[in-house]
Amino acid sequence: MTLRHAERKWAALAGLVFVLALLPAFVHSDYLLSLFDTAGIYAIVVMGLGILLGFAGQLSLAQAAFLGIGAYTSGWLTTHLGWSAWPSMGAAMALSAMVGLAVGYPCLRLSGHYLALATIGFGIITQLVLINWKSVTNGSDGMGNIPAPQIGSFVFDSYARYYYIVLVAVLACAYVAWRIKTTRVGRALEAIRENEIAARATGIDATRYKIIAFVLAGAYAGLAGSLLAHMTKFISPDSYSFDQSVVFLVMLIVGGSASISGAILGAVLLWFLPEVLRPLKTSYIMVYGAAVVAMIVFMPRGLVGLLETLRSRFVRRRPDAA
Amino acid sequence: MSSADDVAAAASGLLEVRGLVKRFGGVTAVNALNMTVRAGDVHALIGPNGSGKTTTLNVISALYRADGGSIRFDGGELAGLPAHAIARLGVARTFQNIRLFGDLSVVENVMIGRHVRTRVGFIGALLPGGATAREERETREKAHELLRFVGLEPVAGLPARSLPYGDQRRVEIARALASEPRLLLLDEPAAGMNPAETDTLVALLRSIRERGTTLLLIEHDMNLVMSVSDRITVLNFGQHIAEGPPAEIARNPDVITAYLGGTLDAA
Amino acid sequence: MHFDPVANMQLLVSGLAFGSIYALVALGFVLIYNAVGVVNFAQGEFVMFPSYIAVTFLLPAITVFGTVVHWQLPIVGVYLLVLVLMVGFGLLFNRIAYHPLRDRGWMPVVISTIGVSIFLRNAAQMIWGSQPIVMPSLFAVDTISVGPLHIRPQDLLIIGVTAVLIAFQFFLFERTTLGKQMRATAQDRATARLVGVRVGRIVAITFVYSALLGTISGLLVAPLFTVTKEMGALIALKAFAASIVGGFGSIPGAIVGGLAIGVIETFGGFYISSAYVDAIAFIILISVLLVRPQGLFGERVAEKA
Numbered sequence: 006m007t008l009r010h011a012e013r014k015w016a017a018l019a020g021l022v023f024v025l026a027l028l029p030a031f032v033h034s035d036y037l038l039s040l041f042d043t044a045g046i047y048a049i050v051v052m053g054l055g056i057l058l059g060f061a062g063q064l065s066l067a068q069a070a071f072l073g074i075g076a077y078t079s080g081w082l083t084t085h086l087g088w089s090a091w092p093s094m095g096a097a098m099a100l101s102a103m104v105g106l107a108v109g110y111p112c113l114r115l116s117g118h119y120l121a122l123a124t125i126g127f128g129i130i131t132q133l134v135l136i137n138w139k140s141v142t143n144g145s146d147g148m149g150n151i152p153a154p155q156i157g158s159f160v161f162d163s164y165a166r167y168y169y170i171v172l173v174a175v176l177a178c179a180y181v182a183w184r185i186k187t188t189r190v191g192r193a194l195e196a197i198r199e200n201e202i203a204a205r206a207t208g209i210d211a212t213r214y215k216i217i218a219f220v221l222a223g224a225y226a227g228l229a230g231s232l233l234a235h236m237t238k239f240i241s242p243d244s245y246s247f248d249q250s251v252v253f254l255v256m257l258i259v260g261g262s263a264s265i266s267g268a269i270l271g272a273v274l275l276w277f278l279p280e281v282l283r284p285l286k287t288s289y290i291m292v293y294g295a296a297v298v299a300m301i302v303f304m305p306r307g308l309v310g311l312l313e314t315l316r317s318r319f320v321r322r323r324p325d326a327a
Numbered sequence: 328m329s330s331a332d333d334v335a336a337a338a339s340g341l342l343e344v345r346g347l348v349k350r351f352g353g354v355t356a357v358n359a360l361n362m363t364v365r366a367g368d369v370h371a372l373i374g375p376n377g378s379g380k381t382t383t384l385n386v387i388s389a390l391y392r393a394d395g396g397s398i399r400f401d402g403g404e405l406a407g408l409p410a411h412a413i414a415r416l417g418v419a420r421t422f423q424n425i426r427l428f429g430d431l432s433v434v435e436n437v438m439i440g441r442h443v444r445t446r447v448g449f450i451g452a453l454l455p456g457g458a459t460a461r462e463e464r465e466t467r468e469k470a471h472e473l474l475r476f477v478g479l480e481p482v483a484g485l486p487a488r489s490l491p492y493g494d495q496r497r498v499e500i501a502r503a504l505a506s507e508p509r510l511l512l513l514d515e516p517a518a519g520m521n522p523a524e525t526d527t528l529v530a531l532l533r534s535i536r537e538r539g540t541t542l543l544l545i546e547h548d549m550n551l552v553m554s555v556s557d558r559i560t561v562l563n564f565g566q567h568i569a570e571g572p573p574a575e576i577a578r579n580p581d582v583i584t585a586y587l588g589g590t591l592d593a594a
Numbered sequence: 595m596h597f598d599p600v601a602n603m604q605l606l607v608s609g610l611a612f613g614s615i616y617a618l619v620a621l622g623f624v625l626i627y628n629a630v631g632v633v634n635f636a637q638g639e640f641v642m643f644p645s646y647i648a649v650t651f652l653l654p655a656i657t658v659f660g661t662v663v664h665w666q667l668p669i670v671g672v673y674l675l676v677l678v679l680m681v682g683f684g685l686l687f688n689r690i691a692y693h694p695l696r697d698r699g700w701m702p703v704v705i706s707t708i709g710v711s712i713f714l715r716n717a718a719q720m721i722w723g724s725q726p727i728v729m730p731s732l733f734a735v736d737t738i739s740v741g742p743l744h745i746r747p748q749d750l751l752i753i754g755v756t757a758v759l760i761a762f763q764f765f766l767f768e769r770t771t772l773g774k775q776m777r778a779t780a781q782d783r784a785t786a787r788l789v790g791v792r793v794g795r796i797v798a799i800t801f802v803y804s805a806l807l808g809t810i811s812g813l814l815v816a817p818l819f820t821v822t823k824e825m826g827a828l829i830a831l832k833a834f835a836a837s838i839v840g841g842f843g844s845i846p847g848a849i850v851g852g853l854a855i856g857v858i859e860t861f862g863g864f865y866i867s868s869a870y871v872d873a874i875a876f877i878i879l880i881s882v883l884l885v886r887p888q889g890l891f892g893e894r895v896a897e898k899a
Contacts (some may be wrong), residue, residue: 064701111884117700118633118842122834123883126876129831137869181453188452188463189445192431196439199428206388206422208414208443208506217449247831251708258705263430288720294713301705302694 053225105223613856
């Protein structure tokens with residue numbers, strides 16, 4: 006019975022991946038494909054935040070800074086040192102993870118609002134460094150000519166080709182998050198979120214696990230930043246602002262913070278929402294802000310919670326019909 | 328209490344608290360406390376409100392740092408260790424104001440209790456199958472077994488916060504037992520329970536003792552204390568005023584006059 | 595760099611002026627935090643939005659919704675009008691962004707205040723466009739000479755108004771029933787309710803009061819810069835930092851933290867690096883959090899197990 010349920014879930018997932026893999030065959034607009042690529046990249050950032058906030062309950066408003074660190078690591082390694090894209094991606098991920106460790110460790114003594122503000126401070130300092138450390142970052146002018154990844158002579162230089170790199174990365178990141186959530190490490194993180202004192206008394210080294218969450222959030226954002234850099238080929242500091250971190254947070258909360266599918270759904274929907282609202286011209290971000298308030302008031306557990314509620318209503322009705 | 332008794336108790340003490348001091352600002356909550364908990368006993372820690380019972384438990388489990396004295400557990404010093412290390416050594420606890428992982432299911436709460444007895448880390452999590460799958464399955468089975476033991480198997484899938492109060496206390500006990508502790512600290516396990524629930528609890532405490540787990544409990548319900556305890560330590564104003572078997576404590580004139588006012592006839 | 599007492603004196607006045615603004619906004623944070631236990635991430639918009647309303651009525655010509663209007667009302671009248679409008683704004687904010695979420699913990703409220711902040715910033719852009727707008731000052735001259743010092747009268751006004759407001763607040767909290775009810779609500783809502791305080795109303799008043807503090811900060815600071823949709827955000831973040839440096843929840847802490855950050859930032863920007871001036875507040879913040887997490891005036895509260 007439960008096995009059949011699990012099998013059905015896997016089949017649905019496989020079907021979804023199949024449809025997603027075929028998407029570039031039906032979507033030919035470069036613009037639309039670039040939106041999909043970016044949506045996937047943002048989904049990775051938001052999943053990382055989901056591990057930190059959704060699983061471990063630690064609020065960070067520096068996700069955009071880690072995205073920036075990843076992007077600039079990739080940009081600098083490829084344009085200054087002539088590295089190719091793939092190792093740069095690994096290095097970007099590793100450096101962001103290390104910065105996550107460096108930021109996470111001192112911040113562990115803080116919680117709630119204090120942690121939020123310390124991470125805001127870190128984010129603002131990072132952006133100022135990106136703007137002012139001109140010898141490395143080229144300042145506000147940004148950094149260009151970042152190469153696209155390639156395998157042999159096959160260059161991932163179109164949005165359609167890049168889409169597959171993003172898809173694989175999203176699936177890999179979702180897999181890692183899912184494995185963590187459903188095993189001992191994830192339970193330890195959730196225990197810390199639910200009640201840190203009880204978690205410690207149960208033998209969980211809360212400090213260690215919070216650091217793991219910070220490092221993972223950093224690594225996810227670093228990978229995403231690198232993916233963004235190799236896709237757009239040009240990066241500049243204004244994309245890695247506090248406001249962008251807020252957008253990632255809102256994506257997570259709207260999607261459903263403790264759920265991996267919620268993180269992905271929130272990122273994708275809120276990334277496309279401005280596109281849907283584009284006919285409203287300049288007022289669309291305003292409507293976006295209002296939508297965020299409405300969603301948090303009317304959908305307490307995010308989109309995923311809403312979908313679950315709808316499904317349970319539907320499922321409860323079915324036995325009567327059968 | 329005879330000094331021969333003291334020596335015998337100290338010789339087989341699983342937990343030996345000596346000269347323990349805990350201060351909050353200018354207030355000394357625990358003052359030079361001595362206490363010996365013998366292996367295999369149900370040991371009760373009683374005293375009026377504010378006498379330092381919960382503080383003592385919190386210092387033993389390192390939620391508070393001691394200001395002086397020693398806490399030896401099975402020969403090793405606990406004072407100075409972090410809370411998670413103490414849990415790892417085999418000291419588990421429950422809380423007076425229940426601290427469950429409320430949004431998680433009952434069985435997940437108990438599975439988290441297995442933390443110190445399991446190993447799969449970040450790398451293991453990424454490699455499904457093999458040792459990871461086996462450990463995961465064993466953790467789940469063990470958790471269900473404990474839920475059967477405390478009588479909560481039917482609600483294993485419900486969120487912990489949705490359970491009635493008495494059941495939540497039993498989830499906490501199951502979570503604590505999941506770490507296979509040698510010493511289980513219970514902070515007012517019967518608080519808020521009705522008489523029927525208390526009876527179930529007494530039976531449960533007895534069967535935990537039969538499994539070989541030593542119990543140190545704080546409790547206000549004197550019927551319960553007198554019926555399950557092997558030994559009792561009485562605290563007043565953070566100080567130890569008596570220690571001994573229930574019958575002896577019930578007759579102890581210091582205890583009766585200083586604190587209990589002659590209400591210890593329940594046993 | 596040689597030591598110049600005149601320059602330092604001028605920096606000190608200017609630093610105290612900025613610090614006063616941070617202190618006022620920090621007070622707004624602290625009052626709301628004490629009353630309802632959440633940080634209002636739209637506090638910066640409590641500074642920005644009234645500044646826009648003010649310039650709308652002050653300037654000889656301004657474009658609103660694409661139409662040029664010519665109100666140019668007297669400055670004191672405009673100040674009063676803006677304050678009255680912001681009372682309504684504070685009430686509305688409480689009703690929409692806080693009240694529906696009051697039983698759901700701090701995170702949803704934080705998100706909803708962030709949503710309001712996004713809404714207001716972009717509403718401002720839609721209404722008044724994206725060009726920075728200059729707000730007229732009460733004063734005809736930019737600087738006045740006091741002995742060898744050249745001082746902006748606006749700086750002195752800021753420091754003076756802040757001092758008066760702080761005095762008013764002490765009077766309010768120590769001497770009036772309303773202030774005592776606000777304090778009781780901040781300390782323990784359940785008990786306050788038991789002794790007959792209408793907590794819901796006190797919370798609404800707190801939001802209004804906080805909005806008015808923001809409004810006054812905006813009216814005071816806008817003539818020194820320009821009115822833009824971003825003007826409130828950085829002020830609010832630094833004020834938030836100031837309130838934590840001072841000890842979150844502490845009113846003297848917010849004032850001292852605000853003044854300290856204003857002064858250190860001004861000197862740091864002059865002597866160390868003007869490029870990193872906006873980082874200074876956060877470097878102070880992070881250092882304080884690491885060394886003394888409870889802040890200068892905060893008390894370490896041991897969590898009860």
